[in-house]
Amino acid sequence: MKLTFKRVMGIVFSFALVSTVAVSGPVSAAAKTLTVETVFQLTSTDPARSFEQTGNMINRALYETLLTYKGGDAATPVPGVASKWSVNANATEFTFTINPKAKFSDGTKVTSADVVFSLNRLKNVKGNPSSLMNGITVSAPDAGTVVLTTANPTPQVLAIVTSPALGILNSKVVKANGGTDAADAKDTDKALDFLKTQSAGSGPYILKSFNLTTEVVLVKNTKYWGTAAGYDQIVVRNVPVNVQRLNAIKGTSSIAVDLSPDQAEGLGSKVYVVEGKASNVFFLYLSQNKDFSAATAFTSNAKCVEAARYAINYNKIVRYAGRGAVQAPGIIPSFFSGALKAKDAIKQDTARAKTAFDACGIKDTPVSIGFWGDGGAVNGLSFASLTALVDEDLRAVGFKTKLAGAPIAVSLPLYRENKEEMGLWLWGPDWPDSTNYTESFSPGTKVGLRMGWKAGSDSVIEELRARASTETNTKKRAALFREWQIEMNKRSPLIPLVQPAAIVVSNKSVVGTSDHPIWKVNLAEVRPAK
């Protein structure tokens, strides 16, 4: 056979044709399947060890908690497994009555023993969310009652028990598969592998399969004791954001979780956009650890903080953050008790900033700003871009700033160990209550220490924190949170910047999609449109 160009090209085109036929097959879809696309933030489906957004979203559908929230609300708890609850006068004892109808997916009843087991297991496995149980003791006076007690008044317990990490497990099933709630559970609990292959909860869905990088499949719990699940199957897929957008436009996915406000523009007629406020607040801080470096000898100076606070063009940052974003008037997000109003927000005042800068004495000393630098972005906001905007404003009043972004594995430890001069980070709540902020940002607390702000640094703010943490009256609590933030804006090293929008894109074939600060989408509430 003579090898001619025509023959060779014929072979090439035949190959291409066969390939095309192979790829152009129809994409099958099971009946009543909900496809949720997100960039996985997932470690497992064990409630006691999972504390990431995707894990929370999935566990919300598999496991029920004593109390929960409806839709995107994060203020008013509603019954979960508990049908009734009461709190004593000084918020140290919380009594929950378990709904007698509540049963697990294997048909057995949910008892107080299951609640005690689940909460003690969470406490003792020493996993990522275990700190939620700090200071909380759980007991069961009878099979239908659970009591949570704390040494000090802790009104936020009602918010904490809504966390998917406090999901109620079927204790018999979990124990039979290596689970334990003993004090040494961190060494002896072996139920993790089991809980990645099967679920043992009372939610409307049960776990069918779990893959850390591709997809998690849930199927309907046919024995669910509440309103039946809306779908036969839910597939939560790990999909890059740009592909989420394309699939949303094509209509091949039901829900896209991670689009930014900009990406949610122009998606066409097949979808609707659920827009809320993100629970994350981006902030800048100046280290108060005066001995750390030449720069921090000045950044710990109140005048330097004032210079930075008034140098920043907050409007520019909000414009960059796009549709739905707002300036953060305080560190507590807009939907929590005691959140400040827009009128309370700091406004740029470059004259005041320059005067304060001259008084602070830092002059030509270079100061670095640490941030998540390897393309890190949350709610569509790139840390690098945001830091660049702040850097521009700080330089305008005289700061000799330099950007010190690094991959998250490098930059996060530096921030957490108070080894930054300035830092640009965000905070998302561990539990949906304002105490999460007073207990994290005051002097001597978690983030307070990351900023080098030791206990005893500000008696006014610390007293407000103490009062807010024990106040049980709702109105008085809100007032204390507001007062605490106003004082923080005057004297703390913390500068709240922006609260971005939270976007969930939903296909029109789906109803009940909402955006929640803790579990993003409550899959149990999502149903096919009629």
Next chain:
Amino acid sequence: MKPVPAKVSVFRKILRGTGFFPFIVKRVLTSILLIFGMTFIAFSITQLVPGDPVAANLGQSAYSDPEIVAAFEKEFGLDQPVPVQYLRYIQKLSQGNLGISLSSKRPVNEDLKEYFPATLEIALVAVVIAMILGLLLGTISAITRDRLPDQIIRVVSLTGVSMPTFWTALVFFYVFFFLLGWSPGTGRLDPGAEPPPQVTGMFTIDALINGDFATFRQAFSYLLLPAIVLAIYALGVLTRFTRASVLEILGNDYVRTARAKGLPEFTVIRRHVLRPALLAIITVAGVAFASLMAGSVLVENVFSWPGLGQYAYRAAVGLDLPGIMGVSMVVATVYITMNLIVDILYRVIDPQLRKAEQ
């Protein structure tokens, strides 16, 4: 003088030998040493990164709780001095245990068993595409030197070599999935579809083994586009290399003699040109295959392909030392194995080498 035990004597004989079998034994032994050397380098480099695996893997509240931090460090042996950590790693490695991944919280062996076949599958298809088309186009380009087909192929191959893979992946995905609808999308199977029972971990092969042609078709449809994207760079390289090799051989006297004898052009090309050219082409193909395995991370990310690249990225971002070491071991083993295979093929293809050994 003590007599040398018979077994040792045989072993030494093999090592001192010059034949094919001693060659293989020596190469395998060297490879094992190389892999152990690589573990030391990879371990040392990972320790030099100024990050903290505890901070990278624990949440903001957990990191502030000393009890949780201590439990995490104990669980993964991070509470030990670095040399002890390395020695423990080597001890486990000698038993075939690659440790527990910090991010997936399961044995790295199990992780690799799941992710490696996915990458192997895509890389195999990519290298087959690149080899077939690369040889074909390179040969056409050479025999039509400076004419239109040659010019077109040279431009195409240069484009293939020049385009960044992540960009090609995004463009191909947009065109073939979004605009044309020819590709089914991301992942390895339809959402929620059951993978075939694992034999090799390569869905297409496993589906065929199970006689499940519907799953084979579905898995192949998902596989083809990322494999084509992955093949583009290797295709460019192989086309250009084949062209150069064929051109060099076409100028030899024995090719002119073959043509003068009246042999058909196809026979001349196949027997007298391609065969000697294969030696150099195989070397490039071997290295290309190894680099496809190691460099699939960007393609895997765009196509949500759950392979070694995605696993490596997650391990690196989370400072998951056992995960990073596991991936390094696999990549090193692939490179070493490919070099070994190429050397063996040299001896199979080149009669002069075989003769020299005899």
